[in-house]
Amino acid sequence: RKEVEQDPGPFNVPEGATVAFNCTYSNSASQSFFWYRQDCRKEPKLLMSVYSSGNEDGRFTAQLNRASQYISLLIRDSKLSDSATYLCVVNRGGFQKLVFGTGTRLLVSP
Amino acid sequence: EAGVTQFPSHSVIEKGQTVTLRCDPISGHDNLYWYRRVMGKEIKFLLHFVKESKQDESGMPNNRFLAERTGGTYSTLKVQPAELEDSGVYFCASSQDPTDGYTFGSGTRLTVV
Numbered sequence: 001r002k003e004v005e006q007d008p009g010p011f012n013v014p015e016g017a018t019v020a021f022n023c024t025y026s027n028s029a030s031q032s033f034f035w036y037r038q039d040c041r042k043e044p045k046l047l048m049s050v051y052s053s054g055n056e057d058g059r060f061t062a063q064l065n066r067a068s069q070y071i072s073l074l075i076r077d078s079k080l081s082d083s084a085t086y087l088c089v090v091n092r093g094g095f096q097k098l099v100f101g102t103g104t105r106l107l108v109s110p
Numbered sequence: 111e112a113g114v115t116q117f118p119s120h121s122v123i124e125k126g127q128t129v130t131l132r133c134d135p136i137s138g139h140d141n142l143y144w145y146r147r148v149m150g151k152e153i154k155f156l157l158h159f160v161k162e163s164k165q166d167e168s169g170m171p172n173n174r175f176l177a178e179r180t181g182g183t184y185s186t187l188k189v190q191p192a193e194l195e196d197s198g199v200y201f202c203a204s205s206q207d208p209t210d211g212y213t214f215g216s217g218t219r220l221t222v223v
Contacts, residue, residue, distance in 0.1 A: 002152070032209050043201060043214040044153065087153070096208045097143070097166060100153040 003027055006088050006101035013108055017078045021104045023071045023088030030099075032091035033064055035073050037084045038103065044087055047073075078108045112136065114215035116202050122221045128190040131218045135184070135204030141165075142185050143205075143212065144177060148198040156200075159185060171196075192222045 006023045013019050025033075033050035048055065050062040050071050061074040071088055085103040092099065115134040123129050135142045144156040156175070157167040161182035170177070174193070179185040189196055199219050203212035 004152075032211075034211050036211075043216045045214070046211040049211060091208065096141070097155040097158055097169070098145075098153075098212065099155070100145075102152040 001026060002101070003099050004088055004090050004101040006104050008102055008104060010105040010107050013078055013106070015078055015080060015108055015110055017108075018074065018076045019078055019106065020075075021073045021086055021088075021106075023073075023101055023104075025069050025071070025088075025090045025099075027090070027092060027099075028069065030069075030090045030092055033071050034089040034091070034098075035060075035062055035071075036087040036089050036100075038087055039084050044089075044100075047086070075106075078106075080108050080110065082106060083108045114202055114204050114213050116200075116215035116218050118218055119216065120219045120221075122223060123192055125194055125222055126191045128188065129192055129220060131187045131189075131200050131202075131220070133185045133187070133202030133215060135202070136206075136213055139204035139206050139213075140182070141205045141208055141212075142179060143203045144185070144187055145201045145203065145214075146198050147201070147217075148195075153201065156187075189220075192220075194222050196220060197222045 035047040036044040037047045038044045054063045059076045063072045087103045088101040142159040147153045155169040158165045159179045199217045202215045205212040
């Protein structure tokens with residue numbers, strides 16, 4: 001079993017739709033959580049950190065449920081430019097190394 | 111502010127040859143990491159420097175891989191001799207506070223033929 005699990009997709013949605021991604025992690029000692037975005041043949045770019053209280057950045061909302069060990073990302077009013085792979089990433093804390101999920105691919109169509 | 115810079119962007123070498131990848135982190139970032147994505151797999155950790163010291167090299171696949179960060183500035187990752195399974199994209203990242211996430215370089219795409 002992978003330490004960070006994501007549905008690989010692809011998720012095909014029309015412009016303006018709301019789409020949600022979930023991710024589960026197995027190491028209960030994990031301390032920091034992130035969503036990264038990766039465009040085709042590009043480097044991962046930090047989209048947002050994820051906190052227990054939940055956090056929102058414009059059309060993006062991230063939630064963390066420590067008890068169930070899952071992380072979610074909600075994208076509202078999808079834009080064509082949101083098409084990318086979204087990586088769920090967990091930091092093991094003391095070891096300070098990131099553990100990546102395989103990513104969920106999002107395709108937003110006109 | 112300049113980002114994380116990696117060189118070369120692409121490298122094609124023959125099995126058995128040596129390749130050296132370079133990473134220049136964001137100025138002032140003590141933490142420097144190497145990650146790798148093999149085709150079809152998730153991005154995986156290779157090693158972590160704090161300044162010039164190796165903090166964690168548990169992800170290095172074998173002793174054909176050697177990473178250095180002399181002077182605590184730029185880092186090199188040498189693969190010698192390269193094997194076919196070493197093909198992939200090698201990312202470097204740096205951070206000042208790891209809890210805030212990392213900044214990744216654009217990667218070096220290594221192809222071993």
